Amino acid sequence: MRQIKISMSLVEQIKASAKEALKSLYPEADIPASAITVNQTKPEFTGDYTLVLFPFLKLLKTKPDVIGKQLGDYLVSHSGFVASYDIVAGFLNLTMTDAYWATFLSGKYNDGKYGEQAAKGKNVMVEYSSPNTNKPLHFGHLRNNFLGYAVSGILKVNGNNVTKANLVNDRGIHICKSMVAWKHYADGATPQSTGVKGDHLVGDYYVKFNDVYKQQVAELVSGGMDEALAEKKAPIMKEAQDMLRAWEAGDKETVDLWKTMNGWVYEGFDVTYKRLGIDFDKMYYESDTYLLGKEVVLKGLEKGVLFKKEDGSIWVNLEDEGLDQKLLLRADGTSVYMTQDIGTAILKYNDFNLDKSVYVIADEQNYHMQVLQLVLKKLGEPCADTIHHLSYGMVELPTGRMKSREGTVVDADDMIAEMIAMAQQQTEEAGKTEGFTQDELKELYETIGLGALKFYLLRVDPKKKMIFDPKESIDLHGFTATFIQYAHARICSILRKEGVDRHTATFPGFNLTQELAPAEKALILWLEHYPDVMQASADEYNPSLLCNYTFQLAQQFNSFYDVHSISKAENEEKKQLRMMIIMMVARVMRHAMGTMGIRLPEKM
RNA sequence: GGUCCGGUAGCUCAGCUGGAUAGAGCAGCUGCCUUCUAAGCAGCAGGCCAUUGGUUCGAAUCCAAUCCGGAUCACCA
Structure with a gap:
């Protein structure tokens, strides 16, 4: 046998x-x-x-x-x-046989590592967030941040050495725009003097720049100038371009202002990241890395993999791969986006001896990532084979895409605050605030509000685009984190009343002699399935599988709860069996949600 | 136009490495709190799985074509 x-x-x-x-x-x-x-x-x-x-x-x-x-x-x-x-x-x-299930349950209900894989010795980097420093994070960025964090957690549980990386896009014309506008219109305003969060302050001047720019273009056009020319000739745009040149030349005043304003943005981001419960192991800054790719490109030219056009610009020909020709270095020797990414890819690979390099980037950059991988391959860089683009669909409003230049964005900080306020309102309406201190309530509202937000963005297959209607806001019923949190709190409450420690309790003398009831068996069966789901989530870089699984676990628990009592179980054996079941349910819920950065309260 | 992604209930989504009568949540309608938390449970209603053809014991799932929606094809990042 x-x-x-x-x-x-x-x-x-x-x-x-x-x-x-x-x-x-x-x-x-x-x-x-x-x-x-x-x-x-x-x-x-x-x-x-x-x-x-x-x-x-x-x-x-x-x-x-x-x-x-x-x-x-x-x-x-x-x-x-x-x-x-x-x-x-x-x-x-x-x-x-029921004996099989009993053996499984008593072997695993107390296993804190259930669902995890042994260390594989593979080094994996997940790059996500990667913000621009000219504006605050908006709702669309949240999907990126949550996805990156969740996938990092999933890969870690799967036995990989995971490094969470953030590549900050801190240089370029966009940041100069905010700087120019600040110089002209801020009258020396700082986050300290205004009380405005640093990233928002800088973002306000980015919007201001665009307002002024639009106005100047309109004036030039009404003066009889061609629109395309006016867009180039607008004085404020020229000023931004001059500033970029000054920055690249290392002009002290410009670099100092750049440092100051970026500093404000980082302070703001830190607050937001902390609030989101998101962190990084390694920061990369494009201002540090943007020159690296150049060298590699020039070497590629020597090797004859790349070619030079008459004007001196350097290109790659991807026509054999069914793509186009792509510029890698301008005639004046300055680098483009692709050049930077080539350098950064190699740097990351060398820094961490990577087996896998995951990029969490929106699907609008599918082509860019495809080209990046092909170019690296042509250049003979081993990192080419480690790249995986975790491409996700954009979050759109019912009116279309969010555009920060046009002010049609749902701000991330506002959204967080709104979710927490909603959690508070619903808790108060349900009359569930008794027995909590003020501090505990505050923490509970954050747990519920942020949990709902994260789950909402993670429960959908990443590659699908989402439409988010802020007016309808986000529900706290049904297929939500709240539903799972509630089931977890119910379990904790039962165990508390039974005087059982949900982490350490054991039932050494347990021996199953009675038949399992359908609701009991269904739960055990579903628990048995957990490692498979975790594995699939890792293989597919897809947290939505875990969301779906955990939701169904909570659903099954609720049905179970409705038909079987723990405190008034028919006999001691049933009581022990059910306590093991619910301990394991709570454990798996915490493990799954915790992996994705969603907390579960003990009481709500 | 080329390439890629999507089209499943009124809405938001699962299911897609082919399997039994296509599932959830929301919204709508019925019931269920003197009993471990009703942020819950049980139920009703709601479907030419975009269309057409093919592959086979069997297709929402695979293949082909078509239609619709989106992204992208920059010396922006």
């Missing part, structure tokens, strides 16, 4: 047993492993897992009820975990 391995997922074990059975029953036939499919049995049928028989029929030239019976009998007598079976059409529905 096969030994039950609770370290191996049940689906894998069933597949292995089925393979063994087929080999024993039909030694002549060669059935590929891919022909064996195992699914969870649909609720309307009896059984836990289902083996699909159709693929075998042709290969073995038998009827489903014949092969089903043979397989079923074999599994019952040999597998050690199949109790009974039922054949419906071409489906073999298997019911596991």
